[in-house]
Amino acid sequence: MDAGAETTQFETAAADHDLAVTRTRAASFDSTLDGIVEYPAVGVSLPIDGVSLAETDVETTLTPRKLDAARTGVTPVSFGIATLGTVFIEGSADGAEPVSLFPERHVAVLAASDVCPELAAAVDRFGEELAAGPSSGVFATGPSATADMGGHVQGVHGPSEVHVIVVADR
Amino acid sequence: MTEESRRQTAARIRDVMTTDGAAVNEQVRNLNENRYESVAAFDDYESSRDRARKIKERAIEDLPTLIETVTEHVEANGGHVHVAKDGAEANRYVQDVLDEQAGETVVKSKSMTTEEIGLREHLADEGADVFETDLGEFVIQLAEESPSHIVGPSLHKSREEIATLFNEQFDPDSPLETPAELTAFAREYLGERMKEADLGITGANFVLAESGSIVLVTNEGNARKSAVVPDTHVAVAGIEKLIPSIEELHPFLELIARSATGQDIAQYVSLLTPPVKTPTLDFDRPDQPIDASDDDREFHLVLLDNGRTAMREDPHLRETLYCIRCGACLNSCANFQQVGGHAFGGDTYTGGIGTGWVAGIDGPDATAGFNDLCTSCSRCVPNCPVKIDIPWINTVVRERRNHGKTPDAVDHLIDPLVPDQEATGLDRQKRFFGNIDTVLRLGSSLAPVSNWALSLPGVDRLLESTVGIDRRRSLPHLATETFASWWADHQENPDSADTTVHLFVDLYTNYLYPERGKAAVRLLRELDLSVEVTPVLPSGRAPLSQGMISTATEQANEVAEALDSSIAAEEPVLVIEPSDLALFRSEYSKLLPTETAAKIEAGTVGILEYVTPLLKSQSEIESGASGEIVFHSNCQQRTAGFEEPTVEALEALGYDVRTTDVECCGMAGSFGYKSQFYELSMAVGGDLEPQVTDTEVLASGTSCVAQIESLADGDEPPHPVELVEQAWTEHTR
Ligand code: SF4
Numbered sequence: 001m002d003a004g005a006e007t008t009q010f011e012t013a014a015a016d017h018d019l020a021v022t023r024t025r026a027a028s029f030d031s032t033l034d035g036i037v038e039y040p041a042v043g044v045s046l047p048i049d050g051v052s053l054a055e056t057d058v059e060t061t062l063t064p065r066k067l068d069a070a071r072t073g074v075t076p077v078s079f080g081i082a083t084l085g086t087v088f089i090e091g092s093a094d095g096a097e098p099v100s101l102f103p104e105r106h107v108a109v110l111a112a113s114d115v116c117p118e119l120a121a122a123v124d125r126f127g128e129e130l131a132a133g134p135s136s137g138v139f140a141t142g143p144s145a146t147a148d149m150g151g152h153v154q155g156v157h158g159p160s161e162v163h164v165i166v167v168a169d170r
Numbered sequence: 171m172t173e174e175s176r177r178q179t180a181a182r183i184r185d186v187m188t189t190d191g192a193a194v195n196e197q198v199r200n201l202n203e204n205r206y207e208s209v210a211a212f213d214d215y216e217s218s219r220d221r222a223r224k225i226k227e228r229a230i231e232d233l234p235t236l237i238e239t240v241t242e243h244v245e246a247n248g249g250h251v252h253v254a255k256d257g258a259e260a261n262r263y264v265q266d267v268l269d270e271q272a273g274e275t276v277v278k279s280k281s282m283t284t285e286e287i288g289l290r291e292h293l294a295d296e297g298a299d300v301f302e303t304d305l306g307e308f309v310i311q312l313a314e315e316s317p318s319h320i321v322g323p324s325l326h327k328s329r330e331e332i333a334t335l336f337n338e339q340f341d342p343d344s345p346l347e348t349p350a351e352l353t354a355f356a357r358e359y360l361g362e363r364m365k366e367a368d369l370g371i372t373g374a375n376f377v378l379a380e381s382g383s384i385v386l387v388t389n390e391g392n393a394r395k396s397a398v399v400p401d402t403h404v405a406v407a408g409i410e411k412l413i414p415s416i417e418e419l420h421p422f423l424e425l426i427a428r429s430a431t432g433q434d435i436a437q438y439v440s441l442l443t444p445p446v447k448t449p450t451l452d453f454d455r456p457d458q459p460i461d462a463s464d465d466d467r468e469f470h471l472v473l474l475d476n477g478r479t480a481m482r483e484d485p486h487l488r489e490t491l492y493c494i495r496c497g498a499c500l501n502s503c504a505n506f507q508q509v510g511g512h513a514f515g516g517d518t519y520t521g522g523i524g525t526g527w528v529a530g531i532d533g534p535d536a537t538a539g540f541n542d543l544c545t546s547c548s549r550c551v552p553n554c555p556v557k558i559d560i561p562w563i564n565t566v567v568r569e570r571r572n573h574g575k576t577p578d579a580v581d582h583l584i585d586p587l588v589p590d591q592e593a594t595g596l597d598r599q600k601r602f603f604g605n606i607d608t609v610l611r612l613g614s615s616l617a618p619v620s621n622w623a624l625s626l627p628g629v630d631r632l633l634e635s636t637v638g639i640d641r642r643r644s645l646p647h648l649a650t651e652t653f654a655s656w657w658a659d660h661q662e663n664p665d666s667a668d669t670t671v672h673l674f675v676d677l678y679t680n681y682l683y684p685e686r687g688k689a690a691v692r693l694l695r696e697l698d699l700s701v702e703v704t705p706v707l708p709s710g711r712a713p714l715s716q717g718m719i720s721t722a723t724e725q726a727n728e729v730a731e732a733l734d735s736s737i738a739a740e741e742p743v744l745v746i747e748p749s750d751l752a753l754f755r756s757e758y759s760k761l762l763p764t765e766t767a768a769k770i771e772a773g774t775v776g777i778l779e780y781v782t783p784l785l786k787s788q789s790e791i792e793s794g795a796s797g798e799i800v801f802h803s804n805c806q807q808r809t810a811g812f813e814e815p816t817v818e819a820l821e822a823l824g825y826d827v828r829t830t831d832v833e834c835c836g837m838a839g840s841f842g843y844k845s846q847f848y849e850l851s852m853a854v855g856g857d858l859e860p861q862v863t864d865t866e867v868l869a870s871g872t873s874c875v876a877q878i879e880s881l882a883d884g885d886e887p888p889h890p891v892e893l894v895e896q897a898w899t900e901h902t903r
Contacts (some may be wrong), residue, residue: 138441
C-alpha cells in the first residue's frame with residue numbers, strides 16, 4: 001500500500017473513532033494549524049522537515065500554569081496506525097505526554113510517511129525503540145471516554161477532542 | 171444446605187436483583203452485544219486466542235525466571251521491584267514509599283489487584299488521602315461499596331443513583347444530573363487531586379519482563395495522569411501479569427478491549443518503561459518551566475503473590491492465572507447478567523472467573539456464597555480470549571467445598587440408597603440431584619404410583635424442605651413405558667440395512683421422554699440404517715454439575731466401557747441429549763484417560779449431526795409444506811458448535827427456522843429446580859420468553875424443555891428429531 005492509500009485508510013478509521021483528520025503540506029502547515037487550534041495553546045517541537053511551531057501563536061516554553069490554562073495542546077506523534085486511526089505519542093523529556101493529555105483539545109501532527117499499516121507493525125516499531133533503550137509512549141485513539149456515569153461521555157481525564165494533522169512529506 | 175440457608179440465599183439473590191438487577195442487566199448485555207459484533211468483524215480472533223493462550227501457558231510456566239528478568243531490568247532502569255508474598259506485605263511496602271516522601275495525597279488508577287489487598291483502605295487508615303481516579307472506582311469509593319464487575323466496578327449503579335450520590339456528597343451549586351455534568355464534575359474534582367498528588371498508584375495490565383515496561387489499558391486517561399504527573403509512581407501487579415517481552419504483546423492488545431467492551435482498541439494503551447522521561451509537573455510552582463533535567467522520578471513495581479504461586483502449582487486453578495481480566499465471562503453469563511457481582515462474586519473478583527481467583531487467594535470455602543451460581547452452561551468458554559475452562563474451575567472448586575462439611579445426621583439413612591462415590595458430608599440437595607439416575611430408576615419402577623404420589627397435596631412442600639426442589643416447579647412426568655421397554659418389543663431392523671448405528675440412550679430419553687428416542691429409531695430406519703441401542707447409563711453430567719467429580723468419573727468409565735465395542739467397530743454412537751454429547755466432547759477429557767476420551771469424542775455424534783447430511787442427500791423431499799418454527803438449542807450445544815445441523819435439517823424440510831439467541835434458558839439442569847435459585851432461574855428465562863411464545867418451539871435439551879414449558883405456560887416443546895421424523899415421513903415418498 002502506498003502512503004496515500006494508508007493515509008486514506010487512517011482517515012476512515014480515525015473518523016470511526018471520533019478523530020478529525022486534516023491533510024496538509026509543510027508549506028501551508030501554519031495556516032492549517034491556526035484553523036484548528038483554540039488559544040491559549042501549548043506545544044512541543046515538531047520533528048518534521050519544514051514544519052515548526054516557531055512562527056505560530058502556540059506557546060512552547062511550558063510551565064504548569066500555561067499547561068493548565070491551555071485549551072489546545074500540539075504534539076508530534078511518532079507514527080499512526082492506518083487500520084485504527086491511532087497515534088503513538090512518545091513520552092519525551094519535552095513534555096509531549098502532558099501536552100497531549102491536559103488540554104481539552106489535542107492536535108497531533110503526523111508525517112504521512114509515518115503511517116504504519118496495522119497494530120502489529122506499530123508494536124514492532126515501538127519494539128525496535130525499546131530494544132535501543134528504555135522508552136515509553138501511548139497508543140492514543142480518539143478522545144478520552146467513559147461509560148461510568150450512566151452514559152457515554154467524551155473528555156474525561158484526557159482531551160475531549162482530538163485532531164490529527166497529516167503532513168504530506170514526500 | 172439446609173432449608174433455612176436456602177431461604178437466606180434466595181432472599182439475598184432477590185435483594186441484589188432488586189437493587190442492582192436492572193442496571194447490571196442493561197450494561198452487561200450491552201457490553202456482551204458489542205463484543206459479539208466486534209469479534210465477528212475480527213478475522214484473526216481464533217488465531218489470536220490460540221497465540222494468547224500459548225503465551226500465557228509459557229509465561230506461567232516460566233514465572234520464576236520472568237520475575238528475575240523483570241527485576242534485573244527495572245533495577246537497571248533505575249526503579250525498584252518488590253515481590254510481596256501477601257497483601258499485608260504489599261500494603262506495608264507502599265506505605266513505606268509514601269512515608270519516605272512524607273506524602274499525603276495519593277491518586278490511584280483502577281486496579282483490581284490493589285482492590286484485592288485493600289491498599290486504599292490501608293493507606294487511608296494510616297492517614298493518607300487516597301483518591302480513586304477511574305470514575306467507576308471513584309463512585310464505588312464514594313458509595314463505600316465493593317466492585318460488582320472486574321471492568322466496570324460501578325456498573326450496577328444507574329445514572330440517577332450516581333447523581334444522588336454526588337449531590338449528597340459534594341452539594342454542588344446546581345444539582346448534577348446528566349452523564350456529561352457528572353463527568354465534568356468528577357474530572358474537575360479529580361483533576362485537582364492529581365495536581366496535588368505526591369504519589370501515583372496504578373496497576374498493570376501486562377508487565378514486560380525483558381524491558382521492565384508496564385502496559386496500562388484505559389479509556390479515561392486517568393492511568394496516564396496517575397503514572398506520570400506525580401514524581402513517584404508505584405505499580406502494583408499480580409505476578410501473573412508478566413509476559414516475556416513486547417514481542418508477546420500483540421495478541422493481547424488485539425483481544426483485551428474487544429473482549430472487554432467490544433472496542434477494537436482501547437482509547438489509551440500506555441507502554442511505560444519507568445522511570446519515564448516525561449517531566450513531572452509541580453503545580454505548587456506554577457511558573458517554573460517544565461523541564462525533565464532536574465527530575466527525581468522514582469518508580470516501584472510491587473509484584474504480588476498472595477496465593478498465586480500456590481495456584482500455579484495447582485493443576486486446576488493454574489488456568490486462572492491466564493486471565494487478562496477482560497470480563498467477557500461475566501458479560502456472557504446469563505446468571506451474572508441478572509445479578510452482577512454483588513451476588514455472583516467475592517469482594518473483588520466476580521462472575522465465572524471470580525471463583526478461581528477467590529479460591530486461589532482465600533481458599534475454596536470463600537466461594538461458598540456464589541460458586542453454585544455457575545451452572546456449567548459453558549457460554550463463557552468460547553468468549554474467553556485465553557480459552558480458560560471456567561466452568562471446570564467452578565466444578566473443581568465446588569467439589570473441594572463439598573467435602574469440607576461434617577456429615578449430616580441423616581447421611582447414614584441416605585447412603586445405602588445412593589451408590590455414589592462421594593465421601594460423607596455432601597449437601598443433601600446436591601446428593602439428590604447428583605444421583606438423579608437412582609431417583610429416576612426407583613421412581614420409574616413405580617411410574618404410575620410415583621406420578622400420582624407427586625401430585626398429592628403436601629408432597630411439593632416435602633420435596634422443598636428435604637431436597638430443596640422449589641414447589642413452584644412442576645416435575646416432569648415419568649413415562650409409564652420407558653424407552654428401554656418399548657425397545658424390547660421393537661428391535662427388528664430393515665432387511666436392506668447394511669450400516670449399523672448405535673443410539674445412546676440417556677436417562678431422560680429413557681425415563682421422561684421416550685418419544686424422542688422412538689422418533690430417532692423410526693427416522694434412522696427410514697434412512698435404511700440398522701439401529702442398536704446402548705444400555706441406559708448415566709453420562710456423569712448430573713453428578714458433575716453438583717461438583718461430585720468422583721461419581722462423574724465412575725459413570726464416565728461405565729459409559730466408556732459400554733461404548734467401547736461400537737467405537738472399536740467404527741459404528742457411530744448417536745446422541746439425543748445435547749448436554750451429554752457436549753460432555754463427551756469436552757469434560758470427558760478431564761475425567762478419563764486421554765486416549766479413551768479422544769475415542770469417545772471421535773466416535774459420538776449428535777443425532778441430527780448424523781442424520782442431516784443423509785436427509786439432504788436424498789432428493790425426494792417435497793419442501794415448503796411447513797411453516798415458521800423456533801429452535802432453542804441447549805447452551806452447551808451452542809458452545810460445542812453442533813446447533814447448525816438441526817437448523818439445516820429443518821430448513822431442508824421446508825421450515826422457516828428462527829433460533830433463540832439468549833445465552834441460556836436459565837434452567838440449566840438442576841439449577842432451576844433448586845428453591846434458592848428459582849427466581850434467578852425465572853429471571854434469566856424472562857429474556858427467552860418473548861422468543862418462545864406465539865410460534866411452535868423445539869428444544870433439544872431436557873432441562874430447556876422444562877423451562878420453556880413453564881415460561882410459555884404451554885406444552886412441552888418436542889425434541890427436533892421428533893419433528894424431523896414426522897415431517898420426513900409425511901413429505902417424502
Ligand atoms: S459456565 Fe455459564 S454459568 Fe458458569 S460462569 Fe460460564 S457463563 Fe456463567
